[in-house]
Amino acid sequence: MTITPVKAARPFDSAVARSRMFISRRVSWIPVFAALAILIVMFVGAQAYFGNFLTPGLLSSLLLDNAYLLILAVGMTFVILTGGIDLSVGSVLAFTGIMCARLLSEGVPTGVVIPTMIVSGALIGLLIGVLVQYFDVQPFIASLAGMFLARGLAFVVSLSSIRVEDPSILWLQSTRLRLGEWYITPTGIIALLTVLAAAMVLQYTRFGRTVYAIGGNEQSARLMGLPVVRTKLLVYVISGTCAGLAGVVFAAYTGSGYPLNGVGTELDTIAAVVIGGTLLTGGSGYVLGSMIGVFVYGTIKSVISFLGAEQSWTRITIGALLLVFVVVQRIIVTRSGRG
């Protein structure tokens, strides 16, 4: 008689223990799941409220409308994982976008323009990386310089908007590969490929593990003999490259280049990455989370335009959501630090 409850309790205990083990091993995934939960709640809530929110068309356009942001968020994830920050991405997007439009309007072939734009993004990233790594400039200030530089250069290229009339660039945006109601554009494919490539690099390569190690503890990473200098430099180059690519995608998306494009996009990007569960102190986070963060951002925008409310609410909602996530992350970090 006395043995029975013990026997009954055992499988339960071990299930608890196993689930505890599961959670403790995947504690870094919790913020990502939280973001996913928020996204699902928003989807369900919007669907219940509007009745016609969750359509394949809208979900497809979520990817299409935010392809550039997704690409930026991928690059930003690398930088934030090492504990840095890159404020230049919005301006680099504007610069490469307008430069792309300008070169195309002067008859330079697309096959030259697109690689040039990606390389110029990478070069600005390299500049920031060199300042950070070799001259001990704080990432905030170094990327601030990159931001000023790119924004100014965008205005040097042109003070007004330039239309993109090149068919192959517009093709990136206008082609819709359809599957029933669902569709995807080449820009969407580029964004998804970027996410996939970045996820593979972070998960399976030596470089990716070094990125996490630096974010976890730079000093330890150095003492372990990891190539800290090269990795930190590369992280900013990756972010710049992504920003260059995003500039081309954004030029295709808007069908024009404009030097004032992407003002404040760096903040949206950082917000999306943080909402996606990447810790700003570095060392913990996933590209997949950033993708969810971007979708959360995109959904908020859609919901607000569905409501017909003022767009200022997007900013307020993003700010509030950011706050919630940062506080939650803070609690998780303190808990895991103590336990």
Next chain:
Amino acid sequence: MKTIVRHRIFWALVALFTLVAVNTISRPSFLRVTVQDGQLYGALIDILRNSAPLMLVALGMTIVIATRGIDLSVGALMAVSGAVALTIIQASPEPENLGVVLLAITAGVLTTFILGAWNGFLVAVLGIQPIIATLVLMLAGRGIALLITGGFITTINSAPYKFISQGYVFGLPFALYVSVAAIIIVTLVQRRTALGMLTEAVGINPEASRLAGVRSRGITWGAYATSGLLAGFAGILYSSNIMAADANAAGLYIELDAILAVVLGGTSLAGGKFSIAGTVIGVFTIQTLKSTITFLGVPPAVSPVFMAAVVILVVLVQSRRVRDGAGRLTNWLTRRTSTPTPPNAEVAS
């Protein structure tokens, strides 16, 4: 000589004097101050007057940075205080009434003071990174300002309000008195009391200073509230200058200018030390640079390139690697020019 070159303010002063020299050479009228109807006019006076909002914001930023923090929300807070103040004046039946204007200013500044305290709460109590804690209001603040103004650019017509940025007292712009008053008050409070030292202690190590009996939480909190308060006054100055509350344009990028002014002035972003005089020089340098760029006929939109060049130059000059390199270079040069004689003399003896 070495101590002068190593002094934190030295390079900021060099930059400022270089700019003034370039300006004086390219336009001799730069230094000229004329008197019209007992009021002083001239490029220099303009720079002093126009630098007032940046000065207020940068002073607040200096204190925040001294605690090893950063306040990204100041530009958005400027938009909020302008929106609050102008909405009150617009709603009042007597926009010219001094009492109404004072009430509007108080309300605007009080709002940003509370928002600044909110930033401080996030940083000091919840322990959130300053960049992110203030990013929340940087994103949401302009949204809030837009809601207050109903999405429009609120314009008003009120002589007392206009006086704040465009009025003259004893021949000098009133805005200048505001920024001088702010400099004096901040200096007195921070340097004539122990508060400055305690702030630096918090910036060096909040935990250690807490254990040593410093109320670091309160000091951090106070730093952000002060920054919010000063940003509120800056917002009043800005909106008074254009007599409109523009939630999108008010204080756009001013947080970056302010951080730049602080860094130019030799305050390290790593916290723990600050120089109010350095910040003041930094602000004048930035304002002079902007005036120079406009004068040179460069489209104002291109000016970020020059700002970038300045930022890069300054951080390079301040970086240890360049300093060490320069030190080695000067050592090498002095050895080459001065040392050949003694060894020869020794050989001869």
